[in-house]
Amino acid sequence: MHRTKTLWSLGIIFLNSLLFIGCNSDKKGNSGGNAPSVRTYKVIEIKEHNITLENIYPASIEGEQNIEIRPKVDGFISKIHVDEGAFVKKGQLLFEIEAPQYEQDLRSARANIEIAKANVNTAEMELNKIRPLVERNIISNFELENAEFNLASKQAILVQANAQLTNAKANYQYTKIHSPVDGVLGTIPYKIGSLVSGNTPMPLTTVSNIGKVYAYFSLNEKQILEFGIHQGQLAEYLRNKEGIQLKLANGTIYPETGTIETVSGQINVSTGSISARATFPNSDYTIRSGSSGSVLIPQHIENNIIIPQSSTFEVQGQKFVYVVDAENNVQQKAVKVLSNNDGQNYVVKDGLVVGEKVVFEGAHTLRNGETINPELVPFEIKEAE
Numbered sequence: 131m132h133r134t135k136t137l138w139s140l141g142i143i144f145l146n147s148l149l150f151i152g153c154n155s156d157k158k159g160n161s162g163g164n165a166p167s168v169r170t171y172k173v174i175e176i177k178e179h180n181i182t183l184e185n186i187y188p189a190s191i192e193g194e195q196n197i198e199i200r201p202k203v204d205g206f207i208s209k210i211h212v213d214e215g216a217f218v219k220k221g222q223l224l225f226e227i228e229a230p231q232y233e234q235d236l237r238s239a240r241a242n243i244e245i246a247k248a249n250v251n252t253a254e255m256e257l258n259k260i261r262p263l264v265e266r267n268i269i270s271n272f273e274l275e276n277a278e279f280n281l282a283s284k285q286a287i288l289v290q291a292n293a294q295l296t297n298a299k300a301n302y303q304y305t306k307i308h309s310p311v312d313g314v315l316g317t318i319p320y321k322i323g324s325l326v327s328g329n330t331p332m333p334l335t336t337v338s339n340i341g342k343v344y345a346y347f348s349l350n351e352k353q354i355l356e357f358g359i360h361q362g363q364l365a366e367y368l369r370n371k372e373g374i375q376l377k378l379a380n381g382t383i384y385p386e387t388g389t390i391e392t393v394s395g396q397i398n399v400s401t402g403s404i405s406a407r408a409t410f411p412n413s414d415y416t417i418r419s420g421s422s423g424s425v426l427i428p429q430h431i432e433n434n435i436i437i438p439q440s441s442t443f444e445v446q447g448q449k450f451v452y453v454v455d456a457e458n459n460v461q462q463k464a465v466k467v468l469s470n471n472d473g474q475n476y477v478v479k480d481g482l483v484v485g486e487k488v489v490f491e492g493a494h495t496l497r498n499g500e501t502i503n504p505e506l507v508p509f510e511i512k513e514a515e
Contacts, residue, residue: 171502173454174509176482179436181511183470183477185216185427186377187347189408193419195311195339204327207222207320207334214318217415218309218337225307225334227326232301246288253281313337314418328440336438338419343412345376345388347425348403356468357429364404365393368427372512374408375426378417383426386411429470435478436511437465440491443475451482452489453494453506460489462498475511 162349195349212218257277263350264274320326326334359367368390376384388410397404408425410417442449442465449467452460465481482488489496490507 131474137290138427166502170505171492171496172507173487173504174438174441174490174507175431176435176437176484176486176488177509178433178484179511180424180430180432181434181436181472181475181477182486183429183431183468183472185353185429187349187353187424187425187427189345189376189423190420191417191423192344192346192422193233193338193340195313195314195337195344196419197310197313197337197339198333199224199307199335199337200328200333201205201225201227201307201330202328203229203232203301205225205305205325207322207324208321210318212315212318212335212493214335215314216315218313218315220312220426222309223306224309224315227305227307229305231405232298232305236295236298236302238296239291242291243288245293246284246291249284250281250288253277253284257281267318279396280296307334309337312341314338314415340412340415340417340419343410343417343419343421345408345423345425346405347408348401349398349406350403352469354404356470361397365395368393368406371427373428376408376410376417377424377426379422384410384423388425390396431477432486435482435484436475437478437482437488438490438509439471439495441488441493442467443493449476450493452493453482454489455504457501458504459499459501460496503512 166474205227206229207225207315211223218224257274257280260269260277261275263269264271280375314337316338318335319332320330320334351361354361354364357364357367371390372387374388374390376386376388378384388408390406390408392407394405437451441451444450448464450462450464452461453463465476465479465480467476468479487504487506489502490509496502
């Protein structure tokens with residue numbers, strides 16, 4: 131019994147010792163343990179830079195001229211001298227239409243000319259025979275006037291016959307259809323033997339003059355405002371722009387630069403945009419009418435705050451950065467940027483001032499008010515020339 135009490139006492143002493151050691155360990159941990167570590171982040175100092183942005187606008191491309199080739203006479207297509215997509219020269223024969231009635235009209239008109247000429251000659255001979263007889267008072271002056279009127283009538287008939295011949299020639303010439311300009315042919319929906327006329331729904335083909343091409347595009351009101359000019363100055367601003375480029379549908383840049391020639395004066399109420407047209411030379415006929423692409427307009431921005439996109443994060447559509455204060459605490463700050471960018475950097479319109487320091491990257495891992503160890507790094511961009 132005595133031995134049991136002794137063992138129990140020793141057990142209690144052992145437990146008290148363990149509790150005392152544990153409490154001392156906690157006190158040491160609380161008073162002398164490691165404080166939470168301060169993370170290191172790269173930061174940049176806000177400066178002004180020059181940059182060139184590319185404004186990209188989807189465009190539809192048309193040739194300088196798209197001329198529908200339609201027949202002016204009724205008949206059957208007898209010959210097709212060209213093929214779809216071929217390049218043709220001005221005056222080149224494209225189609226022949228079989229229309230016998232026009233050939234017959236031409237022969238009749240020529241015959242009528244000969245008859246009219248013969249009648250004029252007869253009337254002149256009659257007048258020449260009567261004139262001396264009237265002068266000698268052998269016949270009355272009435273006969274002379276009658277002969278003169280008869281000659282004038284025959285001459286008028288000759289003039290009318292010449293007009294009919296001209297009309298017949300024109301109609302006959304319309305049976306042979308020539309290209310009105312240099313260009314590229316479109317599709318040819320009608321084949322040999324097809325009956326065609328001036329009322330045929332589709333043209334025989336289309337000739338596109340593509341020595342230069344027009345790229346039609348539009349700018350919305352927001353895009354206009356981001357140029358930093360008044361809407362009324364847009365036309366002059368765009369016409370004076372140099373280095374206008376065209377990106378083709380396969381993503382390549384067309385080697386020739388263009389100019390913007392026309393800009394609509396008002397915003398289209400239904401679309402909220404202004405239409406414009408850029409012109410590009412196309413001497414080697416690389417671009418075809420009906421193509422698509424994008425017009426690229428450079429925008430030079432000077433002495434403006436530029437920040438890397440990696441410095442920003444987004445909350446409900448608003449962009450923010452973390453600004454580092456004098457105590458190395460980060461403060462969340464909203465910024466307004468241009469919608470257009472170079473793919474790596476933003477142009478800041480509002481929210482930052484020169485000299486401030488912002489977190490370069492990793493902003494999404496920070497909390498507002500957190501203390502960091504800032505590591506200042508250089509921030510360079512390709513300056514605009």
